[in-house]
Amino acid sequence: MGFPKKGAMMPPARNGKTSTTGRRGVKARLATPLLALAMIGLSVAGVGAALLVVISAVPMVAGVGGRVFPPAVSLLRTVADAARRLAGRAGVDVPRPYAPRTDARALLRESATWRDVLWGFLDPIMGTWASALALGMPLYGLYGAAVQPFVWQANARAGGANAYGVIHVTSTAAALAAIPVGLALIVLGLFLGPLLLRVRARWAGALLGPSRTAALEQRVETLVETRAGSVDAQAAELRRIERDLHDGAQARLVALGMGLGHAERLFDEDPDAARALLATARESSSKALDELRDLVRGVHPPVLADRGLADAIRALALDCLLDVEVSSDLTGRPAPPVESAVYFAVNELLANTSKHAGAALVRITLRYRNGVLSCDVVDDGGGGVDPADGTGLRGVQSRLAVFDGTITVDSPPGGPTRVHLEVPCAIRSE
Numbered sequence: 001m002g003f004p005k006k007g008a009m010m011p012p013a014r015n016g017k018t019s020t021t022g023r024r025g026v027k028a029r030l031a032t033p034l035l036a037l038a039m040i041g042l043s044v045a046g047v048g049a050a051l052l053v054v055i056s057a058v059p060m061v062a063g064v065g066g067r068v069f070p071p072a073v074s075l076l077r078t079v080a081d082a083a084r085r086l087a088g089r090a091g092v093d094v095p096r097p098y099a100p101r102t103d104a105r106a107l108l109r110e111s112a113t114w115r116d117v118l119w120g121f122l123d124p125i126m127g128t129w130a131s132a133l134a135l136g137m138p139l140y141g142l143y144g145a146a147v148q149p150f151v152w153q154a155n156a157r158a159g160g161a162n163a164y165g166v167i168h169v170t171s172t173a174a175a176l177a178a179i180p181v182g183l184a185l186i187v188l189g190l191f192l193g194p195l196l197l198r199v200r201a202r203w204a205g206a207l208l209g210p211s212r213t214a215a216l217e218q219r220v221e222t223l224v225e226t227r228a229g230s231v232d233a234q235a236a237e238l239r240r241i242e243r244d245l246h247d248g249a250q251a252r253l254v255a256l257g258m259g260l261g262h263a264e265r266l267f268d269e270d271p272d273a274a275r276a277l278l279a280t281a282r283e284s285s286s287k288a289l290d291e292l293r294d295l296v297r298g299v300h301p302p303v304l305a306d307r308g309l310a311d312a313i314r315a316l317a318l319d320c321l322l323d324v325e326v327s328s329d330l331t332g333r334p335a336p337p338v339e340s341a342v343y344f345a346v347n348e349l350l351a352n353t354s355k356h357a358g359a360a361l362v363r364i365t366l367r368y369r370n371g372v373l374s375c376d377v378v379d380d381g382g383g384g385v386d387p388a389d390g391t392g393l394r395g396v397q398s399r400l401a402v403f404d405g406t407i408t409v410d411s412p413p414g415g416p417t418r419v420h421l422e423v424p425c426a427i428r429s430e
Contacts, residue, residue: 050120137189144182
């Protein structure tokens with residue numbers, strides 16, 4: 001969506017959103033032990049990388065060298081980035097806090113460097129318990145349910161410990177009693193594991209994310225960029241309107257005035273020619289009016305102002321060459337600038353889908369939850385969209401960024417492509 005597709009065409013997925021979400025939830029729970037194991041391994045790597053940074057910083061502070069320090073910081077940041085990705089898999093988004101600096105002295109002074117070091121040393125102490133529980137409960141449960149009943153006799157003959165929790169396994173009945181306990185531990189681990197890993201991810205995010213000062217600085221930079229982009233976009237829009245008026249309606253109105261003047265001069269001498277000129281003038285005025293209406297629609301469509309966002313998008317769907325389904329649970333209307341931004345974003349996505357996606361069906365869903373207006377645009381095309389390959393999605397992002405909005409693209413090769421738009425806003429009752 002938005003760019004020429006990549007990969008071969010495949011039949012579109014027909015599963016509903018609820019079933020897909022359910023399967024993803026089950027897969028995420030089953031993958032919890034692996035995620036916990038990865039976090040434990042990353043803690044070990046974090047300690048080593050943090051220690052290397054501290055050791056390599058000593059010559060920098062003493063002023064006797066520091067060639068090893070930047071590579072050491074780069075290694076630690078690589079480990080920290082991996083921890084941020086794992087935190088994201090656990091459901092916690094942790095932004096990168098680093099400033100665009102490359103020299104060693106700047107790295108030494110940057111607070112994010114030492115927050116990473118602190119994370120590297122403290123994470124095994126503060127976070128490993130959560131990963132150990134998330135990993136240990138299902139594994140210990142699996143041992144009790146599937147292994148203990150078959151090995152207790154061999155353990156007894158070898159003189160080994162034959163206890164499973166509080167159960168002293170000395171008979172087949174005791175071994176069988178361990179099975180439901182093990183199954184309960186598996187279920188408990190799979191349900192509590194994601195929560196435990198989320199707790200660990202939040203702890204990691206407290207150090208690996210930007211500090212309050214850094215977050216404010218990033219916020220200011222983002223506001224400066226988005227406002228500058230908004231000013232540029234508005235200037236470009238004004239130039240487009242001026243050009244369209246000059247080349248279209250203005251030219252027709254000038255011709256209309258000249259035609260009416262000529263008809264006025266011919267009215268007494270040649271009434272038939274004058275009537276022909278008046279008919280031409282009437283046709284020209286009608287075309288000028290159509291062009292002005294089209295221009296107004298491009299600035300702020302009347303249907304958007306009169307009927308709201310959902311009906312305006314339904315009007316877009318009727319004009320689209322593809323089969324478009326629109327659903328909405330909006331009970332009110334956001335501010336007009338937000339409506340306009342989302343409307344034109346959807347318009348851009350539909351236009352790009354028609355050109356490039358090879359899709360037959362597009363589903364658009366509008367929702368408002370917890371102060372956020374969201375819009376999902378899903379097509380059954382070939383997928384493989386890369387936002388870096390063109391300007392379509394970047395233009396949508398720039399349009400939404402003015403309102404702190406975001407765009408997320410999920411487009412595996414073969415499809416389907418899902419574009420998710422979010423804009424924080426308030427809505428007023430209709």
